[in-house]
Amino acid sequence: MSVAYRRFVVAFVCVxxxxxxxxxxxxxxxxxxxxxxxxxxxxxxxxxxxxxxxxLVARIGELEAIQGVxxxxxxxxxxxxxxxxxxxxxxxxxxWLKVQTSAATLDRAAFHxxxxxxxxxxPPVPRIDADEVARVHAESESLQxxxxxxxxxxxxxxxxLRAADRQIRRGRRELIAGGxxxxxxxxxGGLALGGSAYRRRFDEAxxxxxxxxxxxxxxxxxxxxxxxSQMLVAGAVLAAAGLIAGVPLLALxxxxxRLGRQQRGRLSLQVQPGPGGLSxxxxxxxx
Numbered sequence: 001m002s003v004a005y006r007r008f009v010v011a012f013v014c015v016x017x018x019x020x021x022x023x024x025x026x027x028x029x030x031x032x033x034x035x036x037x038x039x040x041x042x043x044x045x046x047x048x049x050x051x052x053x054x055x056l057v058a059r060i061g062e063l064e065a066i067q068g069v070x071x072x073x074x075x076x077x078x079x080x081x082x083x084x085x086x087x088x089x090x091x092x093x094x095x096w097l098k099v100q101t102s103a104a105t106l107d108r109a110a111f112h113x114x115x116x117x118x119x120x121x122x123p124p125v126p127r128i129d130a131d132e133v134a135r136v137h138a139e140s141e142s143l144q145x146x147x148x149x150x151x152x153x154x155x156x157x158x159x160x161l162r163a164a165d166r167q168i169r170r171g172r173r174e175l176i177a178g179g180x181x182x183x184x185x186x187x188x189g190g191l192a193l194g195g196s197a198y199r200r201r202f203d204e205a206x207x208x209x210x211x212x213x214x215x216x217x218x219x220x221x222x223x224x225x226x227x228x229s230q231m232l233v234a235g236a237v238l239a240a241a242g243l244i245a246g247v248p249l250l251a252l253x254x255x256x257x258r259l260g261r262q263q264r265g266r267l268s269l270q271v272q273p274g275p276g277g278l279s280x281x282x283x284x285x286x287x
Contacts, residue, residue: 049127053087060091070099073108080112085127086136089116093143103154106147113143157267164263171256178249185242192235198228 056079063072076092079085093112099105120128120136128136202225 045126046129049083049085052083053085053091056088056091060095064095069095070105073099073105077108077112080115083127084119084124086116086120086123087128087132089113089119090136090139090143093140097143097146097150103151106151106154110144110147113140113147116140160267161264164260164267167256167260168264171253171258171260174249174253174256176253178246178251178253181242181246181249183242185239185246188235188238188240188242190235192232192239195228195231195233195235198224198231200228202228 056076060072060076063075073092073095076088076095080088080092089112093109093116096105096109096112116136117140120133202222206225
C-alpha cells in the first residue's frame with residue numbers, strides 16, 4: 001500500500017468522525033436535562049423572615065426579664081423599623097401595651113399596629129405570605145381595640161382621681177371651718193365663765209352689805225352683776241352656736257378626708273394589662 005493511499009484513508013476517517021452525530025449526553029439540551037434541579041428560591045426570603053422572627057421571639061422574654069419591658073419595647077421598635085416586617089410591628093405593639101406608663105406608650109402601640117397593616121398591604125420587601133395578610137389585619141384591629149379600651153380606662157380612673165382629690169380638699173376645708181367654729185365655741189365658753197365669775201364676785205361682795213343693812217350705794221356692784229349676766233348670756237350663745245356648727249363640720253370633714261384618701265389610694269394611677277384584661281395596681285397609704 002502506497003503512502004498516498006494511507007494518507008487518503010486517514011483523512012477520510014477523520015472527516016467521517018467529525019461529521020458524525022454527537023452522543024446524546026454531549027448535547028447542551030442533554031447537559032441541561034442531566035444537571036441536578038436547583039430548588040426554587042421564591043420562598044427563601046419568607047423562610048428567612050420567619051426564622052428571624054423566631055429568633056426575636058426567643059430573645060423577648062430574656063430582654064424583659066433582664067432589662068425591663070420598656071427597654072424590650074424600644075428594641076422591638078428598632079427591629080420593626082429595620083426589617084419592615086408586619087409581624088415584628090405587631091410584636092412591638094403588644095410589648096408597648098405591656099409598658100403602660102403613659103398615654104405616649106399607647107400612641108406607640110397604636111402606631112405599630114397601623115404600620116403593620118400598611119406593610120402587610122403594600123410590603124417594600126416580601127416578609128409574609130399572602131394568606132397572612134388577613135391575620136395581620138385581625139391582630140392589628142384587636143390591638144387598636146385594646147388601646148382604645150385602655151385609653152377609656154385611663155380617662156375614667158383619672159376622673160375618679162380628680163373626684164377623690166376634690167373630696168380630700170373639701171374635707172380639709174370642712175375641718176378648718178369646724179375647727180374655727182369650735183374656737184368660737186371655746187371663746188363663748190370662756191366668756192360665759194367670765195360672766196359667771198363676775199356674778200359670783202357680786203354675790204360675794206353684796207352679801208355682807210345686805211346682812212349688815214349698811215347705807216352703801218350698790219349701783220357699782222349692780223353694774224358688775226349686769227355685766228356678768230350679759231357676758232354669761234353672750235358666752236352661752238356663742239358656745240352653743242360654735243358647738244352646733246363645729247361638731248358636724250368636723251365629722252363631715254373627717255369622713256370626706258378619710259374616704260378621699262382611701263379612694264386616692266385605690267386609684268393611684270398604675271393601669272397595667274393583666275392576664276384577662278386591665279388591672280389597677282393600687283398604692284395604699286397616707287398621703
